[in-house]
Amino acid sequence: MANKQVLTEFKQEYIPQVDRVLENNIQKASSVKLIVKAMEYSLMAGGKRLRPLLTLATLQTLKHPIDEAMVQASSAVELIHTYSLIHDDLPAMDNDDYRRGKLSNHKEFGAGIATLAGDGLLTLAFGWLTNTSLSDTKKIKLVHLLAHAAGPDGMVAGQTVDLSSDKKQLSLDELMHLHKQKTGELFHYCVMAGAIIADADEQSKKALSSFAWNFGLAFQIFDDIKDAPDDENQDDIDKNTYVNLLGMKGAKQKLKETVQASQHSLEELPEKFSPDLLSSFLSYFMVQK
Amino acid sequence: MANKQVLTEFKQEYIPQVDRVLENNIQKASSVKLIVKAMEYSLMAGGKRLRPLLTLATLQTLKHPIDEAMVQASSAVELIHTYSLIHDDLPAMDNDDYRRGKLSNHKEFGAGIATLAGDGLLTLAFGWLTNTSLSDTKKIKLVHLLAHAAGPDGMVAGQTVDLSSDKKQLSLDELMHLHKQKTGELFHYCVMAGAIIADADEQSKKALSSFAWNFGLAFQIFDDIKDAPDDENQDDIDKNTYVNLLGMKGAKQKLKETVQASQHSLEELPEKFSPDLLSSFLSYFMVQK
Numbered sequence: 001m002a003n004k005q006v007l008t009e010f011k012q013e014y015i016p017q018v019d020r021v022l023e024n025n026i027q028k029a030s031s032v033k034l035i036v037k038a039m040e041y042s043l044m045a046g047g048k049r050l051r052p053l054l055t056l057a058t059l060q061t062l063k064h065p066i067d068e069a070m071v072q073a074s075s076a077v078e079l080i081h082t083y084s085l086i087h088d089d090l091p092a093m094d095n096d097d098y099r100r101g102k103l104s105n106h107k108e109f110g111a112g113i114a115t116l117a118g119d120g121l122l123t124l125a126f127g128w129l130t131n132t133s134l135s136d137t138k139k140i141k142l143v144h145l146l147a148h149a150a151g152p153d154g155m156v157a158g159q160t161v162d163l164s165s166d167k168k169q170l171s172l173d174e175l176m177h178l179h180k181q182k183t184g185e186l187f188h189y190c191v192m193a194g195a196i197i198a199d200a201d202e203q204s205k206k207a208l209s210s211f212a213w214n215f216g217l218a219f220q221i222f223d224d225i226k227d228a229p230d231d232e233n234q235d236d237i238d239k240n241t242y243v244n245l246l247g248m249k250g251a252k253q254k255l256k257e258t259v260q261a262s263q264h265s266l267e268e269l270p271e272k273f274s275p276d277l278l279s280s281f282l283s284y285f286m287v288q289k
Numbered sequence: 290m291a292n293k294q295v296l297t298e299f300k301q302e303y304i305p306q307v308d309r310v311l312e313n314n315i316q317k318a319s320s321v322k323l324i325v326k327a328m329e330y331s332l333m334a335g336g337k338r339l340r341p342l343l344t345l346a347t348l349q350t351l352k353h354p355i356d357e358a359m360v361q362a363s364s365a366v367e368l369i370h371t372y373s374l375i376h377d378d379l380p381a382m383d384n385d386d387y388r389r390g391k392l393s394n395h396k397e398f399g400a401g402i403a404t405l406a407g408d409g410l411l412t413l414a415f416g417w418l419t420n421t422s423l424s425d426t427k428k429i430k431l432v433h434l435l436a437h438a439a440g441p442d443g444m445v446a447g448q449t450v451d452l453s454s455d456k457k458q459l460s461l462d463e464l465m466h467l468h469k470q471k472t473g474e475l476f477h478y479c480v481m482a483g484a485i486i487a488d489a490d491e492q493s494k495k496a497l498s499s500f501a502w503n504f505g506l507a508f509q510i511f512d513d514i515k516d517a518p519d520d521e522n523q524d525d526i527d528k529n530t531y532v533n534l535l536g537m538k539g540a541k542q543k544l545k546e547t548v549q550a551s552q553h554s555l556e557e558l559p560e561k562f563s564p565d566l567l568s569s570f571l572s573y574f575m576v577q578k
Contacts, residue, residue: 029440029441029442030440030441030442030445030446031442031446032441032442032446032449032450032470034449034450034453035441035445035446035449036441039441083408087404087405087408090381090400090401090404091381091400092379092380092381092395092399092400092401092403092404093401093404106381110381111379111380111381112379112381112382112452113449113452113453114381115376115379115381115382115404116376116445116448116449116452118408119372119376119407119408119411119445120440120441120445121441122408122411122412123411123436123439123440123441123445124436124440124441126415126432126435126436127432127433127436127437127440128436129432130429130432130433130436131433136425136426136428136429137425139425139429139432140419140425140428140429140432143415143416143418143419143428143429143432144416144419144420146415147412147413147415147416147417147419148416150412151318151319151409151412151413151416152318152319152321152324152325152328152409152410152412152413153318153319153320153321156319156324156405156408156409156412157319157320157321157324159405160321160323160324160402160405161321161323163401163402163405164323164402181321
């Protein structure tokens with residue numbers, strides 16, 4: 001089903017371009033060196049660039065040309081993703097000392113500067129979207145959608161429920177809703193941003209939207225499976241995860257169904273558009289263990 | 290010079306409208322009650338609404354009609370201002386327990402939720418600008434300008450320098466630059482937002498821009514004079530303030546000159562526009578002590 005080779009080639013082409021755009025633009029983001037350094041520290045920490053890639057892959061699927069402006073527009077969401085990780089790691093939130101194998105932002109710069117680095121990246125994302133060569137109408141649609149996806153009824157809502165339901169057992173529906181807001185909304189934005197830029201027809205938009213929601217859900221179930229302790233010890237048992245709610249076997253079954261649903265969504269695209277590239281992104285969710 | 294009565298009447302007319310727009314919209318901002326409550330707690334804590342009023346006063350000066358959509362567009366900056374206060378008060382930043390006579394956001398909700406409330410307000414501000422009836426081109430200009438003013442080369446830059454220069458003596462130039470970024474940029478945005486919405490001519494824009502920079506500087510000098518301890522004790526002596534740098538007499542002289550410069554900027558407006566309303570805002574800076 002998911003052709004990993006297609007994804008590998010796409011990544012080889014576009015990850016360096018996304019990285020270059022991010023690096024160049026973050027260097028110019030401020031006259032104050034400390035805030036540039038703190039933002040760059042987390043932004044250039046070797047992220048997979050999955051979110052920008054999803055927008056670019058949607059553009060390619062819809063046969064829209066990809067130039068520098070497209071890479072820039074697609075990369076703005078990476079600023080949002082990075083800010084959310086920095087704030088999430090703060091002592092007042094998840095209190096994580098490490099991220100991607102190095103010290104978390106606040107361990108390196110202190111919690112004050114880390115808070116500001118997150119604020120800076122979040123604000124910059126919106127400025128960034130206004131600096132592309134897209135039409136004003138498309139820019140406004142992207143700003144509108146991104147503010148919704150990242151805002152108090154999207155990602156921030158999910159993080160609020162996550163933080164306040166610590167040690168409280170959630171139902172499967174509640175957990176799915178939490179993750180839809182916390183991570184699903186931003187994936188949905190990435191795919192729909194491609195649809196907006198490429199002026200997608202209604203049939204394509206519907207198929208892509210459905211793909212994106214299922215992709216986001218699969219992402220979270222996969223994450224829980226990957227992070228589940230090998231022996232079901234006591235440490236993680238009161239965490240709200242799909243593995244704890246459904247058991248490992250149940251979680252794997254749920255992941256399989258969700259990946260299939262993503263695949264089926266793509267088959268609803270008009271015939272002129274090949275589902276192969278977006279379909280290849282589902283290879284992220286191949287369970288190794 | 291500054292006619293306080295003009296300002297009083299303007300405030301009586303528009304503060305209730307700004308408050309109503311803020312209250313109505315924040316209630317609809319999320320399905321998650323806790324984040325609405327945390328954002329509302331600080332947003333509706335009795336702020337002076339000086340920033341939205343500045344945009345509205347600029348619109349009125351430029352003879353642009355003020356309707357509900359104008360009030361909404363003008364109020365988005367209040368979300369940014371409120372977020373900055375919430376994050377500023379955090380233990381990792383200024384660590385303030387009180388704000389406007391009540392517990393600061395993190396003392397009421399905890400630092401995690403306070404961080405998220407700030408993030409939510411910041412994100413919402415941009416979504417809010419897209420939800421007005423302005424043209425897409427004007428909306429994009431506002432988003433662009435606001436992201437610059439609030440971002441890592443504006444407010445966030447000023448806060449970074451402020452945080453990292455604690456206990457370090459700044460020169461007058463450095464202090465002025467810090468405040469230009471930390472508070473001046475947002476005031477400048479407010480005035481220029483009015484100019485953008487009203488399609489101001491170049492002469493008006495130049496006069497208004499100069500007024501706004503001087504207004505922001507006067508605001509900060511006034512703040513330092515107001516907050517200076519009555520007897521020059523040791524507690525505040527190593528704080529970077531205009532009073533500590535220039536002495537009380539020097540600071541008052543600098544304030545007087547800056548208010549005069551603001552006034553002169555307004556006199557550069559084309560004759561068809563009266564400077565009286567914006568001029569009345571300078572009555573904020575009348576030194577009582």
